[in-house]
Amino acid sequence: MSQVLPEILAPAGSLDKLKVAVLYGANAVYVGGQKFGLRTAADNFTLDELREGVAFAHERGAQVYVVLNSFLHDKDLLELPEFVLFLEEIKVNAVIVSDLGVVKTVARLSNIPIHISTQASTLNVEAAKFWKSIGATRVVVGRELSVKEAGKIKREANIEVEMFIHGSMCMAYSGHCVISNFTQGRDSNRGGCAHSCRFEYSLDMGLDTEEKKKAFFMSSKDLEGLRILPEFINEGIDSLKIEGRMKSHLYTGTMSKIYTEALRYYHEHGNFLSDDLLYWESELKKVSHRTYTNASLIEKAGAESIFNERENSTEAEWQMVGTVIEASPNCGIVIEVRNAFNQGAELEILPFKGQVINIIANEITDIMMKPLTRTKPSTLIKLPYKAGVESMQLVRQKANS
């Protein structure tokens, strides 16, 4: 195959998640500092962690993009220069920006490549040309676009194009929802979104009946574009983004691994005619998600893209048990437990590449080697060593088992 493959761009809400994403194969990660990004409640990176994260990713051939995608007020903008200089010093690969004032500030102070955030709702060739003329090297196009439209933007505006392939979706045109600003006093465009679109509403639609319609009518299903990978490749899309800096380690690892493996398969075989496709899809379903849709990737999202259900009604099939902290024949497999499991539990360890490693937890001890019949969250436990298990790998089990 001679086609250039898009990069898989994974979310990293913390330094740990950055490492997980990179180890599970993501070609690039996007991260937020303590300010200027949209995930106010996220763990986010300190300056030291950013430096370490960039070094970790670069050593493994991955890129790091830093989100500066808030719509900044003047006072926020005054604090930006120092951070931009720091980002250039630690050699981040790009910044993701939605506000023209931020674009201008970054371009004036540094040579850091500028990616235009989906928050800017870049939807057409002319908008992409505008951003290119201002100095952007890439546009993260709006989720309202089809892959074909995005391909046209790439060709005609001659700019790198990034598209979302997976994750939760804003129902609104990104950057065009201020419900939280006016109803909760929290600026959604500076990270304060209260997710009012996920609420159930009673709707008086002026129908003959007195009855009001109750519906989660503004809530979107989650995006999933695995089967559309060939279209992305054919249209020359440069980067495929996975949403979810607030999501779990298991989510970050699973998404990075599955999309990377699928892409690699396509690269090697030139087709998707593989039973593996079903396996990859089943893996994507193992993490917590709303019902999946491909939204507007092929044609305009219709009624079937609305998630008319209460939040959390889609339980994950699998839950994260913990993370491998250390693994060696000497000390065994040490797991930081997030969700309790019992002796005899059938665990799956997600390796960085390839099929899962199955373990039956017959012999569990605490780290002082005292035998246990049940583990507790926020503790460390040991299992006997098994080849192939490495530190930072994720451990899961079937939910409710």
Added chain:
Amino acid sequence: MKLTTFAQTLHDLGLIKDQGLSEVILGHQEFSRFGKLNNDEFLELSKRAREMGLKVIFEWDVLMTENTFGGLANKIKLFLDSFDSLRVQDPGALEWSFKNTSKPLQFIAENGNHNIVALKGWIDHVQGRMERIVLSIELPRLTIEEYVKQLKVPCELLGLGRILLFYTPRLLLSPLMEDKFSYHETINAIGESEESPHKGFPIVENRHGTFMFHIKDFCLIEFAQDLSKMGLGFFRLDFRWTEMDLLKIVKGLCANSFEGELEAFKEKYPQDLMRGFYLVNKTDVLFPKLKNHRLQNREGNYIGEVMEAEKGSHLAILVKNPKGLSKTDKLRIVHPKGEIFEVNIFSLRNLSLEELDFIGPQKMALIQFVGGVWVKSQVFYQ
């Protein structure tokens, strides 16, 4: 300061003319989010407006994916002789209009654009063609004053009208209507949610998607004189959801607003009114509360995190600092609730339970148990 408004009918135009306004904004149904005019109606209204001596502003404020954009960019050419200024919101529409027309341009900078660098950026980009910039209603008074002084082009601000909260291209109401609608028909609804303190959000679905508005309308009429003094160029009155006949009263109130009259107007107005963030915008003050700062504070002497605290036995610390952890290091441990513990290390072991003098980065270090320290406490060098 001039008043500006929308016209949807010949009757509206007559009222606008009678009140001595000098311009009118016309919304074509394919270009304007809430425009109602078809081709013929637009051409007729624009002709009549010009005959009345009104300047005609063509509103192109829909956001467009590439497939829609091409069609509209072609179609607008039909109308180029029928308006005087072009008002856009999508950066693509701005770019296209700049390169393919010679019309004076008005840019709607209402979403975001809360800094002077951005506003100047839009103006500079079109090289002298920017005739007006429409400011965000989230800006507070002092900021508006500053922008009006600093910007080279006149600024416009909403003076009265609905507050748009949400805009999606997806059709969200029609799926609930079974078969009682046809495409392109406008559907109206009023929404409320038990999860929101506010009740009665107006919701509209039309050919461009679905829009939700605030339960109250925006009103700065009582500040019209103030805004005029500070040099605001245009004050926009939007009667598309109420009555154009209100124009006369509102114009009077803008010129001279006596408290009693304003109160009477507010009483009579079909919606409750609010001034939004005009006096102050504090929409970022809650952010610090959304974070646990002790978890965030990991700069400088940060070593790592307590992963296990086993009473009477040990603390397990994941060492994250590249310098590692030595037995001689003195520790400051910060509990998630803020309590601080100063700790000397008596025992340092690895996960194989070997007693060591040093544990390297990314390894687990076991030290003696310290009463009161919990999991997720952050550990620092003193």
